[in-house]
Amino acid sequence: MSSSASLADYRAALTAPGAAVPVLASAVGRFPIAMLPLATLLYVQRATGSFAAAGLVSAGQMIGVAAGSVAQGRVVDRLGPSRPLQVIVVLFVLAVGALVAAVESAQPLPVVVVLATVAGAVRPALEGASRSLWTTLVPPGPTRAAALTYEAISLEVFFILGPAIAAFLVAAPWPGLGLAVACTAMSLGAGAFALSRPARGIGHAPAREGVSLLGALARPGMRTVAVAALGFGLVIGSVEVGVPAVTAAVGSPTLGGVLLSAWSISSVLAGVLYGMRPWPRPLHLRMPALLGGFAVLVAAMALVGPTGSLAVLVITMVFSGALITPQVTGHSLAVDIAAPPGAAAEAFGWVITAATLGIATGQSSAGIVVEQFGPAAAFVSGGTAGVVLAAVLWLRRATLLPRPAQPSAAVA
Structure with a gap:
C-alpha cells in the first residue's frame, strides 16, 4: 500500500x-x-x-x-x-x-x-x-x-x-x-x-477458524509490524529519559518536558507533509527505512556531549521528530496488509502492546545507562536498538508485500 x-x-475522510x-x-x-x-x-x-x-x-x-x-x-x-x-x-x-x-x-x-x-x-x-x-x-x-x-x-x-x-x-x-x-x-x-x-x-462477525493462541500475531506480517512497533517504542523510551537527563545536567529540569512537547509538534507537522508524498512509497521498504533513519538520528542526539549543548540537542530533535508520525501511520497501514480478515482491532491491539512494551523497556534501559555513562548514552543505546530492529525488518520485508488476490476456481 x-x-x-x-x-x-483528509477533508473527505473527516466529513464522510x-x-x-x-x-x-x-x-x-x-x-x-x-x-x-x-x-x-x-x-x-x-x-x-x-x-x-x-x-x-x-x-x-x-x-x-x-x-x-x-x-x-x-x-x-x-x-x-x-x-x-x-x-x-x-x-x-x-x-x-x-x-x-x-x-x-x-x-x-x-x-x-x-x-x-x-x-x-x-x-x-x-x-x-x-x-x-x-x-x-x-x-x-x-x-x-x-x-x-x-x-x-x-x-x-x-x-x-x-x-x-x-x-x-x-x-x-x-x-x-x-x-x-x-x-x-x-x-x-x-x-x-x-x-x-x-x-x-x-x-x-463469524468466528474465525483455526485461530491460535497468538491470534492475529500468528501471521508473519503481523509479527513484522509488531517488531516495527517494538523498535519504535524502544527508541522513543530512550529519548524520554535522555532528554530530561540532559536538561537536568545543565540546570534546567523543566526544559525537558518543553523539548519533548516541541518534539511531538515537529512530528505532527512533518506527518501531514509526509502523508502527501511518502517515501519510500512501497510500505514493505518504508517500514525498515523509517525505523533505521529514526534510530540513526536519535543516536546523533548523543552529539550533545558531556557539556550538554542544548543547541545541538534541539537541532537533532527536530530532524528525528520528523519521522515519528510517519512510523505510526506506517504501522496502521501495515495492519491492513498483515492482519487476518476480521481481526483489525486485535491486530492494532498487538501494535499498541508492542509499542508500550518497547517504551517501558527503552525507559528502563536508558535509565541504567544514564546512571553508568551519562545522559548522552541514552541516545546511543536507543539508537543502537533501533538500528538492530530495522535490520530485522529489512530481512522480514517480504512479509509486508500485499497479498495477491485469490484466483477464482476453474469451472469444470
Whole structure:
C-alpha cells in the first residue's frame, strides 16, 4: 500500500457520512491516553511520598494496558465495538474508583499495584476500535490513508497535551484530580463512540477458524509490524529519559518536558507533509527505512556531549521528530496488509502492546545507562536498538508485500 494523501483526502475522510460523531467521541476518549499513566504516577507519589511506589503502580497499569488492548481487540472484532465498549466503560469506572479508594485509604502497595493493573486492562481500547471503524466509513485508497494518518496525528497531539494537563492538575488541592479527569474523558468518549450509529451498525462477525493462541500475531506480517512497533517504542523510551537527563545536567529540569512537547509538534507537522508524498512509497521498504533513519538520528542526539549543548540537542530533535508520525501511520497501514480478515482491532491491539512494551523497556534501559555513562548514552543505546530492529525488518520485508488476490476456481 503506497497511497499518498492530499488535504482534500483528509477533508473527505473527516466529513464522510456518519464520521462526525465517532470522530469527535474518539477524540475525547483518546485525549487522556498519555495523561492517564502520568496522572496515576503523580497521584500515587503525592499520596505515598515515594517515587518508587508510584513507579511500580504505573508499571502495573502499563502491563494491564498491554494485555487488555489485545484481549479487547479480539472481542471487538468478534462482536463489534458497541456492546463490548459499553461494558468496558462500566468496568473501567469501577476499577479506577477502586484504585482511588485504595490510595486514599492507604492500602498496602501490592493491593494498589493489582488494582492499577486491572484498571489498565479495562482501559477502553479505543485506538483499535476507532482505527478499524474507518474500514467501514471510507473505501481503500488515499482517503483511507488520510484517515489513518489523522489517527496517528491526533494521537501525537494528545501525547503533547495530555501529560502537560496531568502535571498541571496535580497541583490542585486534591492530587487525584488529574486521574479523575482522565477517567471521565475516557469513559464519556468511549461511551459516546460505542453508542454512535456507525459503531452500532457493526454486528457480530463469524468466528474465525483455526485461530491460535497468538491470534492475529500468528501471521508473519503481523509479527513484522509488531517488531516495527517494538523498535519504535524502544527508541522513543530512550529519548524520554535522555532528554530530561540532559536538561537536568545543565540546570534546567523543566526544559525537558518543553523539548519533548516541541518534539511531538515537529512530528505532527512533518506527518501531514509526509502523508502527501511518502517515501519510500512501497510500505514493505518504508517500514525498515523509517525505523533505521529514526534510530540513526536519535543516536546523533548523543552529539550533545558531556557539556550538554542544548543547541545541538534541539537541532537533532527536530530532524528525528520528523519521522515519528510517519512510523505510526506506517504501522496502521501495515495492519491492513498483515492482519487476518476480521481481526483489525486485535491486530492494532498487538501494535499498541508492542509499542508500550518497547517504551517501558527503552525507559528502563536508558535509565541504567544514564546512571553508568551519562545522559548522552541514552541516545546511543536507543539508537543502537533501533538500528538492530530495522535490520530485522529489512530481512522480514517480504512479509509486508500485499497479498495477491485469490484466483477464482476453474469451472469444470
